[in-house]
Amino acid sequence: MAQEAQLPTTPDRGGAGTPLLQAKTLTKHFPLGGGAVVRAVDGVDFAVLKGETLGVVGESGCGKSTTARVVMQLIPQDKGEMLFDGEIVGGRSLTLKEYRRQAQMVFQDSYASLNPRLTIEDSVAFGPTVHGVSKPAAILKARELLTKVGLDPARFAARYPHELSGGQRQRVNIARALALGPRLVILDEAVSALDKSVEAQVLNLLADLREEFGLTYIFISHDLNVVRFISDRVMVMYLGEVVEIGPVDELYDDPRHPYTRALLSAMPSMDPDNRTMEAPLAGDPPNPINPPDGCRFHPRCPHAQTVCAKVKPVLARTGEGAREAACHMEVAGSGHSRAPKLEEAA
Amino acid sequence: MSAITSETTPAIVVPPLAKSPGYWAGVWRRFKYDKVAVAAGIVVLLIILMAVFADYIAPADPTRSSMLRRLRPIGTPGYPLGADELGRDMLSRLIHGARLSLFMGVVPVFVAFFLGSIIGVSAGFFGGKFNTITMRTVDVFYAFPSVLLAIALSGALGAGITNSLISLTIVFIPPIARIAESVTTQVRSMDYVEAARASGAGSGTIIRVHVLGNVLGPIFVYATSLISVSMILASGLSFLGLGTKPPTPEWGLMLNTLRTAIYVQPWVAALPGVAIFITSISFNLLSDGLRSAMDVKG
Amino acid sequence: MTAPLVRMENVTVRFRGAQVVHAVNGVSLTLEAGQVLGILGESGSGKSVTLKTLLRLLPESRTDIGGAVEVDGRDVLALNPQELADYRGAVTSMIFQDPALALDPVYTVGEQIAEAIVRHEKVSQKVAMARALELLELVRIPSPARRLKAYPHEMSGGMRQRAMIALALAARPKLLLADEPTTALDATVQIQILLLLRQLQRDMGMGMLFVTHDIGVAVEVSDRLAVMYAGQIVETGTVRELLRDPQHPYTRGLLAANLHGAKKGERLEAIPGAPPALNSAPDSCSFAPRCKHAQERCRATLPPVVELGEGRVVRCILAESALAAA
Incomplete structure (x- = not known):
């Protein structure tokens, strides 16, 4: 048939x-x-x-x-x-x-x-x-x-x-x-x-x-x-979670999550006059058995503060475009000193 | 839009393509270059032919005894390999003995190959609790030394060829099931099985198309290496009086009955042992050669 | 001028067997002390075989090696077994892609490093252990005293790679051979190891041959680059020269395929086809079948070896016109 x-x-x-x-x-x-x-x-x-x-x-x-x-x-x-x-x-x-x-x-x-x-x-x-x-x-x-x-x-x-x-x-x-x-x-x-x-x-x-x-x-x-x-869009994962997702150029040109930044700056420079001088992160990626509380990246994050160890950040829209990042520094009133001020956000 | 939009005509003609030399052609090519394995294969073939055409090849009736010509040495006129303790022609008895010895070597292994493969492949493929229960049960049998198990089973079932066959089959199911299980577990985790599952194929189809073709070869090679063990165990059972009954010629039984003559005619007494040795080592070398010929990489 | 640390002259490596493989076909290179030469190539290009030739790690019974190999004034191909044992580790040592295979799983990291020290320097176990600790500090393993007693499987991938580097440096070699040491590592770990190697190489004044398929990695660590294809070096030069002004079509293709700066939606200028089988020694340009600039000459004879400058060599007829234009 x-x-x-x-x-x-x-x-x-x-x-x-x-x-x-x-x-x-x-x-x-x-x-x-x-x-x-x-x-x-x-x-x-x-x-x-x-x-x-x-x-x-x-x-x-x-x-x-x-x-x-x-x-x-x-x-x-x-x-x-x-x-x-x-x-x-x-x-x-x-x-x-x-x-x-x-x-x-x-x-x-x-x-x-x-x-x-x-x-x-x-x-x-x-x-x-x-x-x-x-x-x-x-x-x-x-x-x-x-x-x-x-x-x-x-x-x-x-x-x-x-x-x-x-x-x-x-x-x-x-x-x-x-x-x-x-x-x-x-x-x-x-x-x-x-x-x-x-x-x-x-x-x-x-x-x-x-x-x-x-x-x-x-x-x-x-x-x-x-x-x-x-x-077209990129999703960045760390220890079983999404830390950032958004349109490819926005994300590569202006990464919002500290882990995305580290990952991108770990790429070889392809420029003999401007070689990478410092590793963005120390140590190996941890294994996903019993991951840390709060933000899973906080033990390796250069900007980690008290709130990061306690509260798990959720994926939230950030910047003008269709970008989302899971970082306290991007959320107004999160308790992180680098977070945008509440008035500004409003 | 879909990739599958080919306008279908009622009768589809698939133009045949020149098949490239397939997997088995490659196996045969590699096997050909393995001189030892080829020689072993020829010996096995000769032994099989000898067994099949025993009636035509054997110079004398293997059961005709002569009290006058007992325990003649090798080279006696009319008795090229001497005569046994009842004056029967050794050469004829060895040729006829090949029949039963080969039979006892091959049949239990083949039956165990089918049963063990079914057990092992399903345990390996379905995994989980089914695997645990099946394989632990198999392990119980595996725990006994094969010789003891064969003797115990034969003893319990009683002497005779059929009972020997049954007990040997039971002895060989556990090792074959084990190998089948481990090969299947390996194949099951291959990406092509995952890909087949991702295509929506059910377990039956996956086993038929993707698993069996890749596991039966290795299991079969392992099974051929058990043929020699089976022959030796069968000979052992006959030796102990649990297998063949005299006067049927069978190598193990011959070894037993000639035991008493070891000081009188040691060479004649050793002949059945030599036959067992040559046959079993040939099977082993053959299966070794097959194993390396079937091992493709890259 | 003093003799270079490494001098390979027209080296050929052929594997005998069911099929003859011409893995390396006339490789010549030099490496000055304290310099890093990156050897760039894809699988089957002969880059790892070239490296192993320098340590005589290839199975001697089925390998024919031709040409001259000199390291630190020694004729490597002529060393007798005793000399070879002294040479390996003390003059030249090697780090591999997979530290899990290169480290012995049944000894602690400390024992393995100390053993290498004792073998070459005839010091006591205690002194060797102290040196091993220093080495672990040198490669910046955190809490080195504890790691000294750790087994390889108790360490993470990056840490094992550091331990292997420590092991390779145990006898203070003059030449370090690195065979894709960061390929199996995650991006953030890879850059750490690259930086570490670069620093150790500079501090200890070692020469380093760094084999990789990743052009970005090669750029990050090397002073000079050699691009290999089908068992031959097709182009050498400084990193700058190769990046800014690649001459060989294969080098250009590799640079394009790296996708660094490639625009989304653009068509990639992919090199068609695949590398050749190396069943016979090349008698024409090995790259010609995949090259869009190929001419009759390329398929008829071996390409010319064009020297564009000091240490800048290209095996391609295109370089001839570049030379003429200059």
């Missing part, structure tokens, strides 16, 4: 400019035994608008990868919920299986994310067959997508993952993610393992595909240069 050979297209419900995905107080804790708990993701709120790329940055232990896995529903959240185009993920009108067709993920390790026993085209065709597309139709679709990601099917479709280079494998993974016709693609350090010259090719490809298929990306990376290049 012609009907079973293709996947349905999903109509846009909210219209352009509305959030495609809203995460509300997402929380994921991993008990370690002995009472210790890894607070990997702790009450994370964010929204991804249709057609935009949300960059997520942060250091190891900040919870960015766990957030990706929860968003993909590979691990269930402990608390919180997600709305996809206005519908509750896993609810009655948007089942988990249907959600997983509309949201897809590309992993960092291009080799581990392909089954070594399947040919490239079989790997790409697997998803559609799960959703009821006939095998021949899925294979044709797979070849079409391989062409789209720059791999000639005649040369590559029948090959096995170990015969491809890292960059080629990552292209296959992107084709595989697109095979289900998703609207949201989560890229978890998807270009981090590639060589720089190959990384640039894949970034170009991602930009083209976003254009062609009208995709929305969540782009997770530790490379601040890459995030700046590809993202």
Whole structure:
């Protein structure tokens, strides 16, 4: 039947400019035994608008990868919920299986994310067959997508993952993610393992595909240069929490949270006459087991005051643009001496 | 807009592509270069052929005894490998003995391969409490030395070939289940399994498409390395009188009955042991070679 | 002028095996004492192999090394086992990408550093331990006395990397080889380690060869840069020269791919294709298949080695016209 050979297209419900995905107080804790708990993701709120790329940055232990896995529903959240185009993920009108067709993920390790026993085209065709597309139709679709990601099917479709280079494998993974016709693609350090010259090719490809298929990306990376290049908005995470989120240029040019500032000034200068002279932060990022009270960044923050150790700052709008930061210095009347005066704010 | 909008015609023709030499072709290519493994494979093949065509190859009836020609040395005219304590032709008995010895080596391992894989793969894939309960139960059996377990089970079930087969199968299920469980746990945490789950695939599909293909090979290789153990244990059971009954030729039993002749004709008495040794070491080298040939990286 | 600290002359490294790999194909470089040379390249460019050649860390049974390698007046390729043992650690030592693998998990950090000191200087265990403590202070590990008795797994990533640097400096080497020492670290830790290395190198007057794939990191620590591609150095010069006036198309591509200052929404000028397999020694420009300036000459013969100035060498025909124009 012609009907079973293709996947349905999903109509846009909210219209352009509305959030495609809203995460509300997402929380994921991993008990370690002995009472210790890894607070990997702790009450994370964010929204991804249709057609935009949300960059997520942060250091190891900040919870960015766990957030990706929860968003993909590979691990269930402990608390919180997600709305996809206005519908509750896993609810009655948007089942988990249907959600997983509309949201897809590309992993960092291009080799581990392909089954070594399947040919490239079989790997790409697997998803559609799960959703009821006939095998021949899925294979044709797979070849079409391989062409789209720059791999000639005649040369590559029948090959096995170990015969491809890292960059080629990552292209296959992107084709595989697109095979289900998703609207949201989560890229978890998807270009981090590639060589720089190959990384640039894949970034170009991602930009083209976003254009062609009208995709929305969540782009997770530790490379601040890459995030700046590809993202419309950026979310900065620290110890399982969002410390700052906002439009990319505003955030890079005028970071409001002390951690964002530190992270940005830790970037290599690329200027032999103006090298970095001082490290912005001392020590390693702490691990998310039993994180500190109050603001989680306060033990390392150069501006920390009494209020920071006691009261947890919440994400609040700051500055003129659409920026939010979780810092007492940005909130009038917070009790921090650098906070704006109440009259001024009014 | 969706990526899946291909206008579907009623009959879809997928143009075939030249398959690149696949995984197994690579395994075969690497295996070919491993001279030791190839030699072992040839020996195993010869032993199997010898067992299958025993009736045509064997120069004499393995059960025809002759009181006059007892315990002849190797090289006696008409008895190229000598004669045993009842004057039966050793060569014919060794050839016929291969049948039962191989049977006892291969069958329990194969049955245990299927049962152990089912237990181990499901425990590894589903994890959690199911894994704990299953694997701890398996560990109880694993705690006994395999020889003792085989003897105890055979003793409890009674002597005979069928009971030996059953007890050997039970002995081999725990180690195979263990390996299956650990390989599956490894595969389950691979990104491609995650990606399959993210595509909305159910457990059954994931196991069929993504897990089995990647775990059965290593489990099978491990199982082939148990064939030699199985042969030796089966011989041991026969030696103790728990397996085959005389006069059926079987290497373990032959070793037992010739034991008394060790001072009279030590070389003849040692022959069944040599046969067991050659066969089991060939199986072991073969499985070693398979293991390294199947190990792809990059 | 005195002899340089490191002199490599037309070094080739070939791995024998099921497939022959020509990992390094005629590398020549010099490093003066107290200088830092950054070696920049992608995976498979031969940068790590070049570094390991300087310590003779490559498996001798399947490696053919050609050319000359001299460090501090010693012919490294001719050292006998005893000389090699004295050479390693005392003259040249190395830090690695993964300190978790480079440190022995069953000994405390203090024991490992003291052992290295005792081996090279024949002092008592007590003196060595005191020196180990000084070294931990030198690399600025907080509460060093306590860390002396810590096992590697009890330390965080940045701290382990500091401990490994302390271990590498135990016998006061003249040359420090750094093989991507900050690649596995978080951004805020990476800059700390880079600053520490830069300071230690200056204070101790060491020469340093710093291998990395990250151009930003290389700029942060190096005086001079060497860009490697397919087992050859394609361009060398000071950091300034390479950044301001890159000559080789590959260097230019790498600089563009770093995305520093790239505008959002702009198309990246990506180098197409992938590095070549190194199954045979190059007989033409290895970069030609990916180069948009490639001409027939590039595919026919090896590119010319153009010397644009003191220590400024480019392996490309484009540099010839640059030379003529100058």
